[in-house]
Amino acid sequence: xxxxxxxxxxxxxxxxxxxxxxxxxxxxxxxxxxxxxxxxxxxxxxxxxxxxxxxxxxxxxxxxxxxxxxxxxxxxxxxxxxxxxxxxxxxxxxxxxxxxxxxxxxxxxxxxxxxxxxxxxxxx
Numbered sequence: 001x002x003x004x005x006x007x008x009x010x011x012x013x014x015x016x017x018x019x020x021x022x023x024x025x026x027x028x029x030x031x032x033x034x035x036x037x038x039x040x041x042x043x044x045x046x047x048x049x050x051x052x053x054x055x056x057x058x059x060x061x062x063x064x065x066x067x068x069x070x071x072x073x074x075x076x077x078x079x080x081x082x083x084x085x086x087x088x089x090x091x092x093x094x095x096x097x098x099x100x101x102x103x104x105x106x107x108x109x110x111x112x113x114x115x116x117x118x119x120x121x122x123x124x
Contacts, residue, residue, distance in 0.1 A: 028097040028107040035095045036066055036106075045073055045083045052086055052108075054094060067105040068094050079120040090114065 038056035050070040058064040070076065086092060095110035111119040 027100055029100045030097050032098055033095060033109070034098050034106065035093060036068075037091070037093045038066070040086055040088050040090045040092060041065055043083070043086060043088060047073060049073075050076060050081075052092070052094070054092060064104055066094070068096065068108050069105065070108040070111075081119065085119065086111070086113070 036054065036056045038054040040052055041055050042051075042053035044051040044053075049072050052068045052070070054066050054068055055063050056066055073081075091114040093112040094106065094108060095112075096106040096108040099105045110121075113119070
């Protein structure tokens with residue numbers, strides 16, 4: 001085989017591994033739904049999916065930061081979201097599924113802004 005064919009074969013063999021490298025949403029506990037209120041400390045509106053870091057009051061009253069995962073930016077943009085929909089300093093109410101291992105991460109199912117606006121869900 002020539003070098004181009006070898007590279008194509010190698011790429012095709014590696015593609016399944018690249019596709020499976022992204023985490024599965026099976027790591028979230030879909031049987032449990034939680035709601036948090038807090039202030040956005042960081043926005044990550046990039047692929048493969050958006051993330052909002054939100055400071056909330058922990059069980060002991062201290063501040064903890066949750067890592068809230070949402071959909072892919074291009075899917076959310078189609079519903080009207082953009083990089084400025086949620087900004088650092090915004091107060092938000094987040095509803096979603098927590099991690100099975102109980103780390104401070106969640107898969108967003110609903111976002112309500114401080115003015116009461118519920119953001120549209122991404123298309124399924």
